[in-house]
Amino acid sequence: MSELLAPTPTGGPDFVQLLTPEGQRVEHPEYSFDVGEADEAEVVRGFYRDMVLTRRIDTESTALQRHGELGIWAQLLGQEAAQIGSGRALRPQDYVFPTYREHGVAYCRGVDPLRLLGLFRGVDQGSWDPRQNNFANYTIVIGAQTLHATGYAMGVQRDGAIGTGDPERDTAVIAYFGDGASSQGDVNESFVFAASYNAPVVFFCQNNQWAISEPIERQSRIPLYQRAHGFGFPGVRVDGNDVLATYAVTQAALQRAREGNGPTMVEAYTYRMGAHTTTDDPTRYRMSEELEKWKLKDPIARVKVYLTRNALADQDFFDEVETEAEQLGARLRDGCKALPDPSPLSIFDQVYVEQTDELAEQRDGYAAYLETFEGAH
Amino acid sequence: MTKMTLAKALNAGLRKAMEADPKVLLMGEDVGKLGGVFRITDGLQKDFGEDRVIDSPLAESGILGTAVGLAMRGYRPVCEIQFDGFVYPAYDQIVSQVAKIHFRTHGHVRMPMVIRIPYGGGIGAVEHHSESPEAQFAHTPGLKVVTCSNPVDGYFMIQQAIASDDPVVFLEPKRQYHADKAEVDESTALVDAQPLFTSRVVRAGSDLTLLAYGPMVKTAMKAAEAAAGEGRSVEVVDLRTLSPLDLAPVYESVRRTGRAVVTHEAHSNLGMGSEIAARITEHCFYSLEAPVLRVGGFDTPYPPSRIEEEYLPDLDRVLDAVDRTFDF
Structure with a gap:
């Protein structure tokens, strides 16, 4: 890791941290963990539960791929704090544009984790209705969704849904992307558009250090968050393995957008502890000692230490969360195998809102062809 | 009945569509103050404001990609690509996103968007200003592709394309923009005009x-x-x-x-x-x-x-x- 790209070891102003890897609460001059009227310990316990369940979604899905039940799975192992911290900072009216790895954010938005599996099993392309949870479909083309988020935010502006002071109306949009995506033209164009129109969008970059086999140094000579300054809006780097800091920083960025003060880039500095996907083999391109080093910064372990050391949670709580994770895992296992294959004829039906005669004819022709087979019904 | 060129007919059609539906937005390079390099959007920003006639940064993928987001928010963006040969930076957004989002979301999300592209040659232009990329879009499931040849069709087809709930690539023969005039009956209701997807x-x-x-x-x-x-x-x-x-x-x-x-x-x-x-x-x-x-x-x-x-x-x-x- 080049010195230039790494944060200072102790944090510091360019690296917002509120909970150290050792589970110590620390203060930051600009950002604080503010949960408003809520009980802080309860919120932190909630984050812990969210992260454990998210990790379980991930490990269970990885196992399902190994058993041949999923074609592929994009792992988020190690990025639980970045996703839960940011996902929990959202309000219902906010809108999320994810990549294909935002399983934790999807969970925060109330998307049934079982629905995430369809895409990876090959039975659908994301069956959730984006309008129900304000959570767009997974976008696989790297960075394309950052423009969608910016455009959506331009729509929010036109609807007058920013800067009214009404906490249930003022709306922010969040675009997730990774360190690799930061090289994409679409991401850079989205920065230009968002800056030009002062759109209420938060660009949330999970810098997990690796774009498949390419290290962050291949994408950037400067820390990613500093790029925002060149586009004319603030960028901030947060410890992406610190759920409290990620929550605080994202909440501030979202609020800034909702108030009509424009875009912010958040670089959540984290680590992809797993492979890029289940088809990838990181042992070909990175040293195991790097992984071992990051394991010491595990996003879940530090919260557990914090809760335990400060007597904010007892063993019963941890046992309950573990039981819940077991139940979720079982539900995913059974549910995944029960996901039905789509009908071959269904592909013709949703190409257009208004079906064309020629596609209807193609569908009918194929239906008639299928009927010629023995046992057809 | 008004005698008008294709350029004027498109302008009048766009105006009518914007009057009919406040969710219709125009966006593109130079479409606002300048009225577009061919003046197709002439005067529209003055009458409908900068929020509805949007001068965009010079980035075609950005125009199409933000239009996707605007459509998801309930708007009906009409994107102008300045010249045929400049559509390719937006090709990925058009082919991988605009065309596929309705299918990908199992019909949950619609893309009621028009992509206007002046196309074709014969105007003595430099490279990239005279191309005919229609087959590339017609080959893409999820898009609809139409083209007008005269002022009357221009006037009605642009309104019909905007009213379509599917994304429409709308190809405008640029050498016809100012070539001929025809009588356009603006009092004809859209439903009485020839349906869009017909020869x-x-x-x-x-x-x-x-x-x-x-x-x-x-x-x-x-x-x-x-x-x-x-x-x-x-x-x-x-x-x-x-x-x-x-x-x-x-x-x-x-x-x-x-x-x-x-x-x-x-x-x-x-x-x-x-x-x-x-x-x-x-x-x-x-x-x-x-x-x-x-x-x-x-x-x-x-x-x-x-x-x-x-x-x-x-x-x-x-x-x-x-x-x-x-x-x-």
């Missing part, structure tokens, strides 16, 4: 069916006129819609004439003519007296403008193809 027989004939669209309709009509002087009765069809194709009237025509020629400015190889010839052969095989011939641009990049008239199918090349079908 039209624009000249009746009995010996051969000549298919054209966009900028080539004018050439086809001249060719039919010239052929008539030689005693050949040529029926001309303005295809108007390229995806979906509306070929039922074409099949009906070819079954009568037994001969068909299809012409376009785009490259011949895998152009619209190839698909149309294949479909006519499938549907009218026993009626055909000759193979369906194509008269297109050559399979070269668009040439320097001083020799573009050699590249573009003209009256004589169309007539030559007509003659050749009678050799069989």
